[in-house]
Amino acid sequence: MPAFPAAADASTRNTQLRANLRHATHTIRAKRATAVAELDDWSSLRAAGAAIKDRSLRHLDHYLEQLESAVTAAGGHVHWAADADEANRIVTELVQATGEREVVKVKSMATQEIGLNGALATAGITAYETDLAELIVQLGDDLPSHILVPAIHRNRGEIRDIFAEKMAQWGRPAPEWLTDAPADLAEAARLHLREKFLNAKVGISGANFMVAETGTLVVVESEGNGRMCLTLPETLISVVGIEKIVPTFQDLEVFLQLLPRSSTAERMNPYTSTWTGTTDADGPRTFHLVLLDNGRTDTLADTVGRQALRCIRCSACLNVCPVYERAGGHAYGSAYPGPIGAILTPQLRGVQSELDASLPYASSLCGACYEVCPVAIDIPEVLVHLRERVVEGGPVSVRGTRTVIKPAKGHAAERAAMRAARWALDHPRVLRTGQRLASRTRRFHPRRLPGPGRAWSDTRELPKVPEESFRDWWQRTRGESGTEGRKTT
Amino acid sequence: MARIRRALADVPRAETPDAVPVERTYHRVHGDRTPSETVDLLAEHLADYRAIVHRTDAPALPALIARLLADRGATSVALPPGLPDSWLSAVPDAVRRVPDTAELTPHDLDAVSSVVTACAVAIAETGTVVLDAAPDQGRRRITLVPDHHICVIRVPDQVVDSVPEGLERLDPARPLTWISGPSATSDIELDRVEGVHGPRTLEVILTGPPAGPETAGQS
Numbered sequence: 001m002p003a004f005p006a007a008a009d010a011s012t013r014n015t016q017l018r019a020n021l022r023h024a025t026h027t028i029r030a031k032r033a034t035a036v037a038e039l040d041d042w043s044s045l046r047a048a049g050a051a052i053k054d055r056s057l058r059h060l061d062h063y064l065e066q067l068e069s070a071v072t073a074a075g076g077h078v079h080w081a082a083d084a085d086e087a088n089r090i091v092t093e094l095v096q097a098t099g100e101r102e103v104v105k106v107k108s109m110a111t112q113e114i115g116l117n118g119a120l121a122t123a124g125i126t127a128y129e130t131d132l133a134e135l136i137v138q139l140g141d142d143l144p145s146h147i148l149v150p151a152i153h154r155n156r157g158e159i160r161d162i163f164a165e166k167m168a169q170w171g172r173p174a175p176e177w178l179t180d181a182p183a184d185l186a187e188a189a190r191l192h193l194r195e196k197f198l199n200a201k202v203g204i205s206g207a208n209f210m211v212a213e214t215g216t217l218v219v220v221e222s223e224g225n226g227r228m229c230l231t232l233p234e235t236l237i238s239v240v241g242i243e244k245i246v247p248t249f250q251d252l253e254v255f256l257q258l259l260p261r262s263s264t265a266e267r268m269n270p271y272t273s274t275w276t277g278t279t280d281a282d283g284p285r286t287f288h289l290v291l292l293d294n295g296r297t298d299t300l301a302d303t304v305g306r307q308a309l310r311c312i313r314c315s316a317c318l319n320v321c322p323v324y325e326r327a328g329g330h331a332y333g334s335a336y337p338g339p340i341g342a343i344l345t346p347q348l349r350g351v352q353s354e355l356d357a358s359l360p361y362a363s364s365l366c367g368a369c370y371e372v373c374p375v376a377i378d379i380p381e382v383l384v385h386l387r388e389r390v391v392e393g394g395p396v397s398v399r400g401t402r403t404v405i406k407p408a409k410g411h412a413a414e415r416a417a418m419r420a421a422r423w424a425l426d427h428p429r430v431l432r433t434g435q436r437l438a439s440r441t442r443r444f445h446p447r448r449l450p451g452p453g454r455a456w457s458d459t460r461e462l463p464k465v466p467e468e469s470f471r472d473w474w475q476r477t478r479g480e481s482g483t484e485g486r487k488t489t
Numbered sequence: 490m491a492r493i494r495r496a497l498a499d500v501p502r503a504e505t506p507d508a509v510p511v512e513r514t515y516h517r518v519h520g521d522r523t524p525s526e527t528v529d530l531l532a533e534h535l536a537d538y539r540a541i542v543h544r545t546d547a548p549a550l551p552a553l554i555a556r557l558l559a560d561r562g563a564t565s566v567a568l569p570p571g572l573p574d575s576w577l578s579a580v581p582d583a584v585r586r587v588p589d590t591a592e593l594t595p596h597d598l599d600a601v602s603s604v605v606t607a608c609a610v611a612i613a614e615t616g617t618v619v620l621d622a623a624p625d626q627g628r629r630r631i632t633l634v635p636d637h638h639i640c641v642i643r644v645p646d647q648v649v650d651s652v653p654e655g656l657e658r659l660d661p662a663r664p665l666t667w668i669s670g671p672s673a674t675s676d677i678e679l680d681r682v683e684g685v686h687g688p689r690t691l692e693v694i695l696t697g698p699p700a701g702p703e704t705a706g707q708s
């Protein structure tokens with residue numbers, strides 16, 4: 001995977017992609033603002049959402065233990081996976097134990113993060129994506145580009161061609177009459193997937209929330225493919241990141257208000273399903289919960305970066321990000337695109353690779369992402385913190401062990417990072433949007449400087465501008481290392 | 490688990506989860522409504538999400554259900570075991586009754602035209618009906634596979650204003666399905682299309698007097 005700027009350069013030349021993205025992000029953004037405005041207590045809900053997640057994260061050990069006993073008491077089985085390989089191995093073995101060679105899947109970022117479909121394929125097991133967009137992506141042998149609408153980079157004509165050409169290889173062929181009308185395409189998908197659902201013996205899902213107190217899992221969706229996978233198969237395997245936990249059933253009242261409005265801009269998404277272990281003769285007879293770490297405890301160990309684990313994957317930050325809007329989701333090289341991807345991916349994977357080191361620079365620090373985030377993740381603060389780590393190194397936790405990483409200076413990683421910054425600067429509209437928004441988001445700005453400035457700012461008032469706007473940062477880094485930067489690129 | 494504890498080295502040992510403050514200053518209910526206004530809001534929000542809303546009272550309910558099934562040309566209807574017998578009393582015998590039993594396979598259900606259920610609670614602010622798999626609602630699958638779902642809400646008793654009020658009435662141990670409008674997707678160029686996998690048509694019947702002496706959700 002190339003570093004962000006190279007990938008972004010390619011994608012910004014794709015005018016179709018940019019037009020689609022622009023349309024999508026602007027449409028969803030406008031609708032979201034209306035949906036949020038309907039609730040006059042939005043800021044209180046947001047504060048409560050952030051606080052509940054902080055409580056969960058600061059006492060994650062306690063809540064995970066509580067969850068494990070509750071799920072077990074309700075008839076489920078709990079497995080712990082330290083990394084992607086372990087999670088894939090557990091799931092593969094669970095599927096093999098059923099004797100099945102096919103599974104149906106609910107759209108899930110956790111399984112995408114660990115590359116589950118590929119791991120299953122290696123073991124001779126076919127995983128069918130059942131979300132319409134994921135189906136389009138899978139049949140097109142492609143990667144998702146947005147959290148909420150993963151196939152937004154495809155047009156109806158392309159989708160029609162993909163269906164007509166590929167459906168037959170995966171099961172029921174596309175009907176003869178297939179046109180590029182969305183209703184027709186949806187109908188073709190319905191017919192194609194229904195065959196899978198009705199025969200499926202094993203379902204694989206993620207979850208939006210897990211309730212520690214009751215052992216309840218929650219999936220929020222629109223299409224009903226989630227309900228199909230959660231209720232029709234005999235065995236259900238849910239792969240969920242350990243940070244998806246909330247303490248009590250009552251806490252859902254906060255997130256079920258924050259998530260749909262932030263995400264699809266609806267008062268409520270069409271379907272929300274909850275399940276607690278297994279239920280007699282209703283739904284799967286066997287339920288496995290695979291709790292996934294895969295870099296999350298390392299993220300947890302970073303007191304600045306920890307807040308990224310509050311994320312409820314609503315995708316609101318993607319839709320307001322001027323850099324995402326131009327670069328598209330693929331440029332981020334991970335399951336998590338956009339602003340949240342820029343802070344989550346380098347934390348989950350470390351900043352050693354060229355791509356991961358470049359991600360904290362794939363931003364104009366305009367602050368719009370923080371403003372819309374329903375759990376108030378201060379993405380700019382974490383970006384600055386991660387930039388510091390790329391450039392200066394420092395103490396981090398790698399696979400649970402505290403260690404000190406060296407600065408990336410002079411290495412490929414730093415060059416990639418600098419190029420990412422330059423990429424953002426060379427797109428004037430990105431910068432302009434960024435600065436315009438920046439002036440409106442000052443009130444959210446960090447009380448203290450991250451990194452080396454912290455000691456200084458502990459005893460001083462910060463000015464009303466961010467400690468380092470994009471332009472300041474650019475001038476500082478270019479001013480200091482302009483010639484050096486040129487030499488190394 | 491040891492790894493998680495190491496990662497949380499900055500959290501003081503003596504800190505309990507409750508010591509992390511969560512201020513619940515958000516509203517229990519948005520706005521101040523009479524029970525009948527709450528029911529009106531529910532109807533409005535359900536319709537917004539393209540559910541088809543009908544209003545009736547107990548004596549007229551069987552005829553309405555019969556008419557809705559006939560309008561759809563339903564030849565069979567799935568029925569939860571605890572649905573009141575009277576609700577289907579006006580439906581001709583030619584419409585096959587398919588009782589919800591453990592033997593009913595997904596394939597059997599795929600051949601069924603419609604399903605009629607009650608609900609556990611309905612939330613006005615979001616236009617949501619919640620099913621909790623009680624005997625008058627049946628297993629989760631019967632409201633999923635058939636293409637037409639008729640859901641009967643008893644008003645005003647089963648209607649609450651808000652998500653917090655709704656959750657309070659529900660039992661987490663039961664499998665819950667929250668339904669807000671029919672199945673929908675916007676995955677193709679953001680064009681909304683109803684019904685990819687779940688029922689393409691959701692008809693909601695609000696039954697009972699539109700306003701009653703009891704206040705909904707305050708008990």
Ligand code: SF4
Nearest residue numbers: 311312314315317373
């Ligand atoms: S970071 Fe915030 S805005 Fe972005 S996806 Fe996560 S919860 Fe949503």
